[in-house]
Amino acid sequence: MRVESTSLADVLLLVPEAFRDDRGWFTRTFDTAIFDRAAADLGIDVRSGDFTQDSQSRSRRGVVRGMHGRGGRGEAKLVRCARGSVLDVLVDIRPTSATFGQQASFELDDERHAHLYVPPGFLHGFQVTSEQADVCYRIDRPHEPGEDIGVAYDDPDLAIAWPEPVTVVSDRDRSAGSWATLRATLV
Template sequence: MRVERTPLEGVLLFVPTPHHDDRGLFTRTFDTALAEKLGLEPFVQDSQSRSRRGVIRGMHGRTGRGEAKLVRCARGAVYDVVVDARPDSPTFGQRFSVVLDDEKFLSLYVPPGMLHGFQALSEEADVCYRIDRPHDPAEDVTVRYDDPELAIPWPLPVTVVSERDRTAGSWAELRARLVGEPYPAG
């Protein structure tokens, strides 16, 4: 397994080496020793979602000390997007996207302070999340998936979005809150 840096500070791609034979394949999807060598916090909780083609989940983040996550698509394919929401980061406000699927087995490490979301590209997609602390809904932050300032180029027509994601605030509102500036009213 190798690790690739992305254009966003601290966002990493874990690239496994699948071994194929007449039975199918075998691949490692996580390596604690490698994570420790990189200085990543231990992961404490695993979750999984299943989404139908066109569904968007995001853009989600956490307040407080944030939440690191390792994301992979165990079945199907997703277009995965990360936005840097760390005001002190040299890549603040920038985004990175990658296709995660059940063919390349990439895992995306998302450090604390990021917004994260994805769109299911296959008929169904199972996304696995490994996080570094228990989820606390009181710390949830959501920015609209179709925020014009973020201008995320979702590859498919949107089929389903949760009420929470549909009614989320804007990137400009969150950015103003993060940098301590008032957001101009209407």
């Protein structure tokens, strides 16, 4: 597994190596030693043992889930697409970060097997770009619904370029607040 820095401060892309033969393929999807060494080398204050909960979602083409975040001390997560493909989008909402307010998109799929390490202080969302996709999340603390924050997936200030026509969005995501309102509470 290779660990790469990204254009957003403290966000890591973990890229496993798939071994292929006539049976199909095999990959180690996560390696604690490699993750811990890379995080320490980059000065990122997280270790593999910090993750406490795994979750999975299944969605169909065009579905958007996001843009979600967590207030309080935030939430770190590892995100991967175990089946199909998604465009995963992050927005840095840490006011003291060099990349505050910036966004980046990452293609996650079941061919490359890449994971994103998302540190606390980010909005996160994705759109399914295959017929169906399973997205797996490894989270560093139990869900506290009272700390949920969000920005509408179609917020004009974020202007996220979703690659597919948006087919389904939850009522919660559709009625989420604006980036301008959230930003004003952060700075």
